[in-house]
Amino acid sequence: MAEKPAMPASWRVESKPHKFCPGCGHGIALRALGQAIDELGIQDRTVFGCDIGCSLLAWDFFNVDTIQTHHGRTTPVMVGVKRANPDLICIAYMGDGGGYAIGAQHLVNAASRNDKITAILINNTQYAMTGGQMAPTTMPGQKTETTPYGRDPELTGLPAQGPEMIATITPEGAYVARGTVSKLRQLKKMMVRALKCQMEGRGFSFIEVLSTCPTNWRTNARETWSFLEEKMPQYFQIGEIKIPVSEGDADE
Amino acid sequence: MAEKVIAGEKRVFMTGNEVVAWAALAAGAEIMYGYPITPQNEIMHYWTRLAPKYNRKFLQTEDELSAGFTTVGGVMAGKRAFTATAGPGNTLMQEPISMAEAMRLPFVAMIIQRGGPSTGTVIYSQQEVMMTVLGGNGEGLRIVYSTANHQELFDYSIKAFDTAWKYRFPTFVLADGYQGKMREPLTIYDPDDRGIKISDTEPYVGRPGTPGVDRPPGHYRNTYNVEEELYEVLQDHIKDFESIADEVSEYESMASDDAELLVVAHGVVARAAKQATEALRQQGLKVGYFRPITLRPLPSTPLREAVNRAGRMLVVESAYGQLGRLLKEALYGATAEFIPYYKPGVGFTPEEIMARCRELIT
Known part of the structure; x- marks a missing residue:
């Protein structure tokens, strides 16, 4: 069976193969998102916003209206669209630097206001497009271009716990989860739930996605996978953290 | 166009900030995004009191970066959106304004100048001219009206919405706290009654139909692979800007x-x-x-x-x-x-x- 799995219908065939590095997790996260858009039948009213950093490479990824914004500012642009036209389904797609560092005030305030948008944040433990600097998500001891001897928590703190923070500051009705590109079906389910949360007007929805960056991690395939599957979960717990009450069952 | 806000011509005695709020209403502005900063606060104060009566919206954001970028979002959703700021807020807003400029968005902002950085002086200066005209990392492809009295504040605040949507360049009304805070007599009116047409809005995202099926997707970006690509885009924008200069300048x-x-x-x-x-x-x-x-x-x-x-x-x-x-x-x-x-x-x-x-x- 040499047949490849079909692309989600909401993907834009003309812009494939996509622009991400070999082994990058963005393609898998965007597959899960594309499948969720297909399943919910919202391609015609979805607005996809992407940030600066590797996420910007998704500017022509979907057959969906897309706005590529400024670093950290995708959240407010999507908030602005949603407030102006609540019929649209607004997705702010960003990296860990965009969400937890330069755009942290926007993420925190959009969550606090319970804006009815969906934020998806790719956590690959560093700034990838600029060449692998420390991010808020870099793990203790992890070597990056700005922590060449390993991240020292005494000097630069511990990895940001984004979903846990967002879960704390959002009211009931919000949806918060942390998924991983190694579990596509679970990730897709999270995306569906997050988007449904927005569609039903329950509240803010947020998914952090653990992802891979062999280019900057300088890892081969096996090491990349073990970084994602073994190292990252030591600091980042996978699962649904906050689900609307009537949603019922949590993670399978 | 929404229902009439002002019936007939009305002689009034108002502060400039109040005038701006009435002008935005009369021009059919649908949503304001803003962050508190003196001396423009009363634009928001009047807007938040008046807007719900005319089915208009308001969002108070976390800072002026957000006020600017949410305005960008509102405009891209096809709404007559605007913001107002001053001084340090204008500094922060140069980033979203540079996005609006690069994407040719009809971004409208009322700049009520104050003096110096930080709290500086909170009421008056003309120190925000260069920033409003040429700020941000772009080429200053913007339209800036500098008003001198309250009648002009009303007239040009209405006009700014027309100009922005007609030419698709960010458009500003540049005043100061003296104008914002003092009272002056003026005549307010419904623009339609005077035969003043305000350009229609148009959504950039969320148009009818499924992208890729019924219509091409709207893909808006500020990322270019090579210098020449940005150069080409700018050539068109600069040509457009130069071609409207005589028509727009006053x-x-x-x-x-x-x-x-x-x-x-x-x-x-x-x-x-x-x-x-x-x-x-x-x-x-x-x-x-x-x-x-x-x-x-x-x-x-x-x-x-x-x-x-x-x-x-x-x-x-x-x-x-x-x-x-x-x-x-x-x-x-x-x-x-x-x-x-x-x-x-x-x-x-x-x-x-x-x-x-x-x-x-x-």
């Missing part, structure tokens, strides 16, 4: 035909300059007055003609040569004597300007 002049000294000022300072000119003329001194209403694009041709006729110009502003630099660029090669009268952050009385003119003429 000015006011008085007694400039036989003037031997031309007083040039903008905004509220132009009122003192105009009064000074009138008084000096009555005394038989050949003084003229020229005021650019658009600081971007500048009314270069009439400015150059008036300056060349007079041979000498006195440039009066509450900044250290911000208008002055714009004028010098527009007048490059002219031989007229350029005499600065700069008081950064401080206002002018007509008497001061008269005294300076007399020194120069006699």
Whole structure:
């Protein structure tokens, strides 16, 4: 069976193969998102916003209206669209630097206001497009271009716990989860739930996605996978953290 | 267009900030995004009181970066959206404005200038001219109206929405806290009653149909692979901007035909300059007055003609040569004597300007 799995219908065939590095997790996260858009039948009213950093490479990824914004500012642009036209389904797609560092005030305030948008944040433990600097998500001891001897928590703190923070500051009705590109079906389910949360007007929805960056991690395939599957979960717990009450069952 | 906000012509006595809120309502503005900063707060205060009565919206954001970027979002959703800011808020807002400029978005902002960075002075200056006209990392492809009185605040706040959507360049009404905070009589009206048409809006995202099936997707970006790609895009924008310059630029002049000294000022300072000119003329001194209403694009041709006729110009502003630099660029090669009268952050009385003119003429 040499047949490849079909692309989600909401993907834009003309812009494939996509622009991400070999082994990058963005393609898998965007597959899960594309499948969720297909399943919910919202391609015609979805607005996809992407940030600066590797996420910007998704500017022509979907057959969906897309706005590529400024670093950290995708959240407010999507908030602005949603407030102006609540019929649209607004997705702010960003990296860990965009969400937890330069755009942290926007993420925190959009969550606090319970804006009815969906934020998806790719956590690959560093700034990838600029060449692998420390991010808020870099793990203790992890070597990056700005922590060449390993991240020292005494000097630069511990990895940001984004979903846990967002879960704390959002009211009931919000949806918060942390998924991983190694579990596509679970990730897709999270995306569906997050988007449904927005569609039903329950509240803010947020998914952090653990992802891979062999280019900057300088890892081969096996090491990349073990970084994602073994190292990252030591600091980042996978699962649904906050689900609307009537949603019922949590993670399978 | 939403229902009429103002029935008939109404003579009112209002603060400038209140005037701006009424103008935005009358122009059919649908949503305001804003962050508190003096001296523009009352624009939000009046807007938040009036907006729900006319089914308009408001969002108070976490900072001016967000106020600007949410305005960008509102505009891209196809709404007549606007924001208002001042001073340090204008500094932060240059980032979203640079996005609006690069994407040719009809972004509308009311800039009510104050002095200096941080809290500086909170009521008055003309120190935000360069930032409003040329700020951000772009080429200053913006339209900036500098108002001098409350009637103009009303007229140009309405006009800003038309201009922005007609030409798709970010458009600003540049005033100051003196204008924002003082009361003045003016006539407010429904633009439609006066036959003033305001350009229709159009969504950038969320148009009817499924992207890729019924229509191409709207893919808006500020990322380019090679320098030439950005260059090409800018060539079109610059060409468009230059082609509308004559149509968009506005000015006011008085007694400039036989003037031997031309007083040039903008905004509220132009009122003192105009009064000074009138008084000096009555005394038989050949003084003229020229005021650019658009600081971007500048009314270069009439400015150059008036300056060349007079041979000498006195440039009066509450900044250290911000208008002055714009004028010098527009007048490059002219031989007229350029005499600065700069008081950064401080206002002018007509008497001061008269005294300076007399020194120069006699």
